[in-house]
Amino acid sequence: xxxxxxxxxxxxxxxxxxxxxxxxxxxxxxxxxxxxxxxxxxxxxxxxxxxxxxxxxxxxxxxxxxxxxxxxxxxxxxxxxxxxxxxxxxxxxxxxxxxxxxxxxxxxxxxxxxxxxxxxxxxxxxxxxxxxxxxxxxxxxxxxxxxxxxxxxxxxxxxxxxxxxxxxxxxxxxxxxxxxxxxxxxxxxxxxxxxxxxxxxxxxxxxxxxxxxxxxxxxxxxxxxxxxxxxxxxxxxxxxxxxxxxxxxxxxxxxxxxxxxxxxxxxxxxxxxxxxxxxxxxxxxxxxxxxxxxxxxxxxxxxxxxxxxxxxxxxxxxxxxxxxxxxxxxxxxxxxxxxxxxxxxxxxxxxxxxxxxxxxxxxxxxxxxxxxxxxxxxxxxxxxxxxxxxxxxxxxxxxxxxxxxxxxxxxxxxxxxxxxxxxxxxxxxxxxxxxxxxxxxxxxxxxxxxxxx
Amino acid sequence: xxxxxxxxxxxxxxxxxxxxxxxxxxxxxxxxxxxxxxxxxxxxxxxxxxxxxxxxxxxxxxxxxxxxxxxxxxxxxxxxxxxxxxxxxxxxxxxxxxxxxxxxxxxxxxxxxxxxxxxxxxxxxxxxxxxxxxxxxxxxxxxxxxxxxxxxxxxxxxxxxxxxxxxxxxxxxxxxxxxxxxxxxxxxxxxxxxxxxxxxxxxxxxxxxxxxxxxxxxxxxxxxxxxxxxxxxxxxxxxxxxxxxxxxxxxxxxxxxxxxxxxxxxxxxxxxxxxxxxxxxxxxxxxxxxxxxxxxxxxxxxxxxxxxxxxxxxxxxxxxxxxxxxxxxxxxxxxxxxxxxxxxxxxxxxxxxxxxxxxxxxxxxxxxxxxxxxxxxxxxxxxxxxxxxxxxxxxxxxxxxxxxxxxxxxxxxxxxxxxxxxxxxxxxxxxxxxxxxxxxxxxxxxxxxxxxx
Numbered sequence: 055x056x057x058x059x060x061x062x063x064x065x066x067x068x069x070x071x072x073x074x075x076x077x078x079x080x081x082x083x084x085x086x087x088x089x090x091x092x093x094x095x096x097x098x099x100x101x102x103x104x105x106x107x108x109x110x111x112x113x114x115x116x117x118x119x120x121x122x123x124x125x126x127x128x129x130x131x132x133x134x135x136x137x138x139x140x141x142x143x144x145x146x147x148x149x150x151x152x153x154x155x156x157x158x159x160x161x162x163x164x165x166x167x168x169x170x171x172x173x174x175x176x177x178x179x180x181x182x183x184x185x186x187x188x189x190x191x192x193x194x195x196x197x198x199x200x201x202x203x204x205x206x207x208x209x210x211x212x213x214x215x216x217x218x219x220x221x222x223x224x225x226x227x228x229x230x231x232x233x234x235x236x237x238x239x240x241x242x243x244x245x246x247x248x249x250x251x252x253x254x255x256x257x258x259x260x261x262x263x264x265x266x267x268x269x270x271x272x273x274x275x276x277x278x279x280x281x282x283x284x285x286x287x288x289x290x291x292x293x294x295x296x297x298x299x300x301x302x303x304x305x306x307x308x309x310x311x312x313x314x315x316x317x318x319x320x321x322x323x324x325x326x327x328x329x330x331x332x333x334x335x336x337x338x339x340x341x342x343x344x345x346x347x348x349x350x351x352x353x354x355x356x357x358x359x360x361x362x363x364x365x366x367x368x369x370x371x372x373x374x375x376x377x378x379x380x381x382x383x384x385x386x387x388x389x390x391x392x393x394x395x396x397x398x399x400x401x402x403x404x405x406x407x408x409x410x411x412x413x414x415x416x417x418x419x420x421x422x423x424x425x426x427x428x429x430x431x432x433x434x435x436x437x438x439x440x441x442x443x444x445x446x447x448x449x450x451x452x453x454x455x456x457x458x459x460x461x462x463x464x465x466x467x468x469x470x471x472x473x474x475x476x477x478x479x480x481x482x483x484x485x486x487x488x489x490x491x492x493x494x495x496x497x498x499x500x501x502x503x504x505x506x507x
Numbered sequence: 508x509x510x511x512x513x514x515x516x517x518x519x520x521x522x523x524x525x526x527x528x529x530x531x532x533x534x535x536x537x538x539x540x541x542x543x544x545x546x547x548x549x550x551x552x553x554x555x556x557x558x559x560x561x562x563x564x565x566x567x568x569x570x571x572x573x574x575x576x577x578x579x580x581x582x583x584x585x586x587x588x589x590x591x592x593x594x595x596x597x598x599x600x601x602x603x604x605x606x607x608x609x610x611x612x613x614x615x616x617x618x619x620x621x622x623x624x625x626x627x628x629x630x631x632x633x634x635x636x637x638x639x640x641x642x643x644x645x646x647x648x649x650x651x652x653x654x655x656x657x658x659x660x661x662x663x664x665x666x667x668x669x670x671x672x673x674x675x676x677x678x679x680x681x682x683x684x685x686x687x688x689x690x691x692x693x694x695x696x697x698x699x700x701x702x703x704x705x706x707x708x709x710x711x712x713x714x715x716x717x718x719x720x721x722x723x724x725x726x727x728x729x730x731x732x733x734x735x736x737x738x739x740x741x742x743x744x745x746x747x748x749x750x751x752x753x754x755x756x757x758x759x760x761x762x763x764x765x766x767x768x769x770x771x772x773x774x775x776x777x778x779x780x781x782x783x784x785x786x787x788x789x790x791x792x793x794x795x796x797x798x799x800x801x802x803x804x805x806x807x808x809x810x811x812x813x814x815x816x817x818x819x820x821x822x823x824x825x826x827x828x829x830x831x832x833x834x835x836x837x838x839x840x841x842x843x844x845x846x847x848x849x850x851x852x853x854x855x856x857x858x859x860x861x862x863x864x865x866x867x868x869x870x871x872x873x874x875x876x877x878x879x880x881x882x883x884x885x886x887x888x889x890x891x892x893x894x895x896x897x898x899x900x901x902x903x904x905x906x907x908x909x910x911x912x913x914x915x916x917x918x919x920x921x922x923x924x925x926x927x928x929x930x931x932x933x934x935x936x937x938x939x940x941x942x943x944x945x946x947x948x949x950x951x952x953x954x955x956x957x958x959x960x
Binding site: 084085086144145147148151207208209235249251253260261262263264265266267268269270271272273274275276278279281282283285286287289329330331332333334335336337342345346349350351352353354355356357358359360361362363364365366367368369370371374375376377379381404405406407408414415449450451452475478479480481482483 | 702728789807818828857
């Protein structure tokens with residue numbers, strides 16, 4: 055049996071070429087124009103799974119974008135790992151800020167630049183290559199199932215129903231996911247908490263057409279000013295979200311756990327420097343790590359109204375819009391939160407305008423089981439590769455489907471992420487550290503070894 | 508001498524054809540792509556003035572778009588009227604709301620639809636045609652000078668210096684302007700007050716790139732949320748503008764004058780219905796007419812941040828922007844107000860973001876002289892054509908250059924406007940009532956008759 059380090063060394067250029075084929079497909083799930091690319095990316099994955107050694111692989115329809123399913127059953131009595139990933143990516147605007155073409159993979163220094171290089175094409179592809187190694191070197195100790203969806207970035211609207219319909223086929227002991235970050239290249243970590251998400255779109259309508267701001271200004275409510283007031287009112291001076299009932303279901307974290315969190319390596323000065331901000335800002339009484347890990351938040355993701363071209367146009371706009379999302383923690387329910395926000399905005403709106411709130415999507419928060427066999431196997435795998443135990447961390451991000459997996463399939467997930475903050479996922483110039491790509495493959499193979507024992 | 512009613516009747520189709528030639532030129536002064544159209548529109552005007560009977564006409568350069576100047580001197584001892592208008596127009600977006608093509612004039616019912624049909628191509632063109640009539644029928648009792656600029660919609664940045672450099676050439680007894688509205692087709696009015704304008708652009712910058720709203724949300728200040736808060740803070744619950752010093756120079760109107768204003772025909776129910784709003788909104792203690800006529804206001808004209816495409820993108824935006832304009836009344840100074848707003852926003856911004864405020868442009872408010880010979884002549888002209896005296900009104904809009912004319916040239920303006928609220932200037936589907944176009948020509952000719960006596 056060839057050592058995995060040697061295997062990676064001998065095949066790394068092919069690995070990158072195969073990954074690049076996937077990266078070149080602009081599979082942006084939120085833009086209807088890219089619908090054909092979703093099918094293309096799914097077919098590409100199917101080919102990769104078969105080539106890596108799957109017994110079978112297929113592109114299966116859902117009510118939205120297809121799911122790629124593949125499997126290799128080595129022994130019906132062995133443990134089964136279900137790998138989850140997604141082949142869809144985020145939009146690329148503002149495209150003028152990219153230094154490379156967003157869908158043309160390019161290696162600069164020790165990083166691979168491309169939309170999806172990390173999230174999640176790069177990370178999910180490590181699983182295909184670890185699988186390939188174990189099949190070819192005949193050391194696969196578990197059954198493996200792959201499930202790759204094309205709607206993660208829009209909230210996985212079709213996957214839950216698809217899982218429910220294929221529950222028997224998806225039976226497994228653990229769901230293995232690489233779609234999160236680690237603390238630093240030499241500080242491995244496992245994400246044991248994920249925030250939930252509730253995403254709404256707010257529209258404020260005043261007069262039925264844009265008006266001259268001179269003729270009407272001062273007498274007719276301006277939807278942009280009204281929307282600004284509604285948004286401003288959602289968070290008070292202490293950083294608390296003012297929506298009635300918002301904190302009702304929040305699980306408060308014990309002083310012990312908060313003390314343990316405070317020991318994780320974190321440099322606030324470096325954090326501010328890396329973002330080029332003079333000061334952090336958030337809920338009073340909580341640290342930066344706590345504000346993103348154990349506390350909910352509310353952010354405007356987009357906002358638009360009136361004239362946004364160059365120069366001056368003296369218009370009193372007819373409408374104003376905002377996309378607002380709330381990150382949630384256990385046990386907040388995303389649909390309930392969405393309704394609370396909608397009710398609150400409507401109750402606070404003046405009579406002079408009409409407010410519509412649409413709940414676009416969401417997902418529940420998630421907490422992992424640190425005593426499970428899978429978690430213990432992962433700890434040993436990181437010890438093998440990095441020589442140290444992974445730090446259990448809570449991510450501020452959301453993978454809404456993780457909570458749904460537990461609810462629908464009854465299977466816990468294990469989040470072995472190899473991303474870094476510097477990867478700029480969801481932003482221009484997304485990249486992935488090549489070293490993490492290779493060490494990720496190694497760590498995943500080590501996980502199977504320990505888990506399959 | 509042919510009666511003007513007959514002259515208009517015989518030539519109306521030609522008048523509309525000639526106006527349409529001007530309307531078809533998309534002379535949007537705020538968009539750099541339309542630079543060549545400014546020259547084209549100016550040349551077209553030059554041709555029209557010469558054809559109408561001017562002794563000379565020329566397209567004169569300025570530091571920005573050119574000014575068209577033309578004149579006919581009948582008698583150095585006679586009174587001189589200086590006609591002012593503008594050949595530039597507002598942008599046309601949102602273009603999808605237009606029922607016709609914005610720069611293709613089209614008559615539907617009793618109206619002419621086109622960007623500029625009223626503001627100000629249609630209104631200024633009436634002066635060319637009244638002039639043509641008086642020249643051809645040999646009844647022009649005054650010297651006439653024409654001055655048509657191409658930067659009114661962006662605040663006339665070049666005209667003041669051009670006037671100062673051509674002061675001798677521009678000598679006149681009155682400046683005659685049609686760029687305002689009248690109360691109703693059968694209720695003529697003269698605008699005796701104009702609000703000033705101070706227009707700023709605000710940019711809030713947080714992190715140096717768009718961030719993942721999950722990873723960072725709650726710990727890093729969101730520029731869109733901060734901007735919303737800054738905007739919301741500019742107006743309090745009573746509709747007062749909170750910028751320190753904002754009202755210091757406002758001339759308070761006497762109870763007598765307010766009582767007189769309250770007698771002007773105005774139907775609040777009809778007003779709300781025409782705008783499809785349930786309620787008006789503005790400064791406490793003032794009526795709708797007062798809020799737009801004698802009181803300053805503050806409006807967001809445009810606002811944008813983050814992801815504004817379809818669907819959901821969970822981004823914490825790096826920047827947020829707003830265009831904000833203040834309408835001013837005598838004796839507020841627009842530059843001082845711009846600086847006060849900039850200082851106020853910067854003082855109120857949290858340390859976590861950077862706020863930049865650019866003062867884009869502005870102009871002073873204006874008050875007319877109701878005892879002047881020109882105003883009296885105009886009253887008689889309206890009496891001739893409409894059988895009633897014009898109502899003196901105060902417009903909420905701004906023609907910043909009007910105050911500058913008085914300051915630089917020492918000449919008062921007379922605002923004989925024939926627009927109507929229904930004309931939707933600055934909005935999609937701008938139009939002009941054909942009847943007002945013809946009666947405007949008639950009233951202007953009558954003005955010359957009385958003024959030239």
